[in-house]
Amino acid sequence: MGTNNSKINHAKRKSTDNNYQIISTEQLSAKTSDEFNTKKFKYIEGRRFHNWPDVHYDLPNDETEIDRLHLEHFLLRDVWQSNFSSPIHEQLVSGCNVLDVGCGPGAWCLDMATTYKNSKFYGLDISPIFPSEIKPKNTIFQECQILDGIPHKDQTFDFCHMRFMFPSFDENQWRTYVIKEVGRVLKPGGYLEIAEYKLCENCGPILKRLLDLRCEMMSNIGRNPNIASLLGDFMRDTDLFEDIIYEEKIIETGSWGGKLGEVAKDDIFTRMHAIKPALMNHIKCSGLGITSEDYDEMMNQCIDEFNEYKTYFVTCRWYGKKL
Ligand SMILES: C[S@@+](CC[C@H](N)C(=O)[O-])C[C@H]1O[C@@H](n2cnc3c(N)ncnc32)[C@H](O)[C@@H]1O
Incomplete structure (x- = not known):
């Protein structure tokens, strides 16, 4: 690990008015071809996934997942009544780099870029699922x-x-690398904000079983399903941040939580579908004897539990100022 600028060296800059969009040479030559898709993606049980070696991210990156993430963005914005908690509004209005x-x-970038037109929003992701052509001028994805x-x-x-x-x-990557690396590119006085899901409370037995399976699978590949609680300590341990603040909100899930609760339930349901290919693989490897049909049945049954048990999720934000 460490800073590697080779990808940016391979990139060509294409002028789009005042902004720059960075497109890798590979993307330029193979953007529309099947070969591009075959190399970039792999398909498991009808879902599309990234194809990076040694990257253990196990959620899909297909249209269904893209739709889910868009919907989840608006759900979260409604729950928080904001897109962020850091005291950075004035700077965003005047114009800054995000x-x-x-x-x-x-x-998130697209929504923020529309509100804060003087600021520039840079989005990074391992899967090129962000818009490449039709997007606000003040967004750059890579x-x-x-x-x-x-x-x-x-300090950019x-x-x-x-x-x-x-x-x-994994926990070690969070602790020793990720937060430090993000801190590196922050200016002194700038803010880091990390938003996560924390807990599910009042789970019915079937939902609990499904969530336990997911936690077990995450632990198997070194992920800590409870990482959200530790992020503040990790920020503190870097010695890069001060004024670290924690906030949380509850997402009542199911129709007992009104319209938002319905959306939250749909989001969970779509997420459970999204993790199914990876989970079925884990179930097979662990010899748990749960079939694909059993899993679907459990998903259908747990839907009724949300209202019965008044299930809710806790979502949180950590934010701190760089020294
Ligand atoms: C659950 S999604 C959240 C996306 C977005 N932050 C949002 O709130 O809608 C996690 C994202 O992290 C990306 N990702 C996972 N591992 C990554 C890595 N090592 N480097 C860059 N992106 C990664 C995935 O491709 C995916 O788009």
């Missing part, structure tokens, strides 16, 4: 494996944001 690490389809280094110079950004990256890195 980085979204693991931006996915770019929902394909990048974060563990190879963020392809930006030290006023605000760095990360959301739902808990399945992406």
Whole structure:
């Protein structure tokens, strides 16, 4: 690990008015071909996944997942009544540089870029699922494996944001590398904000079984399903941040939580579908004897539990100022 600027060296810059869009040479020559898709992606049980070697991120990156992430963005914005908690609004209005690490389809960047037109939003993701042509002028997306280094110079950004990256890195990567590397590209006085899911409370027995299976699978590949609670300590341990603050919100899930609760339930359901290919592989390897049909049946049954048990999820934000 460490800073690796080789990807950016391979890149060509294409002028789009005042902004620059960075496109790798490989992307330029093979963008529309099947070969590009075959190399970039792999397909398991009808779902499309990234194809990076040694990257253990196990959620798909296909249209269904892109739709889910867009929907989840608006769900979270409604729950929080904001897109961020850091005290950075004034700077965003005046114009500053913002980085979204693991931006996915770019929902957060696109929304923020529309509100804060004087600021520039840079999104990085291992899967090129963000918009490449039709997007606000103040957004720049780039394909990048974060563990190879963020392809930006030290002290470039006023605000760095990360959301739902808990399945992406193992505990050691979070602790020793990821937060430090994001801190490196932050300017002194800039803010780092990390948003995550924390807990599910009042789970019915079937939902609990499904979530336990997911936790077991994550632990098997070194992920800590409870990483959200530790992020503040990891930020503190870098000695890079001060004024570290924690906030949380509850997402009532199911129709007992009204319209938002319905959306949250759909999001969970789609997420359970999204992890199914990886989970079935884990189930097969662990000899647990749960079939694909059993899993579908459990998913269908747990839907009724949300209202019965008044299930809710806790989502949190950590943010701190770079020294
Ligand atoms: C759960 S999604 C969250 C996306 C986005 N932050 C959001 O809130 O909608 C996690 C994202 O992290 C990306 N990712 C996972 N591992 C990565 C890595 N090592 N480097 C860059 N991106 C990564 C995935 O491709 C995926 O888009």
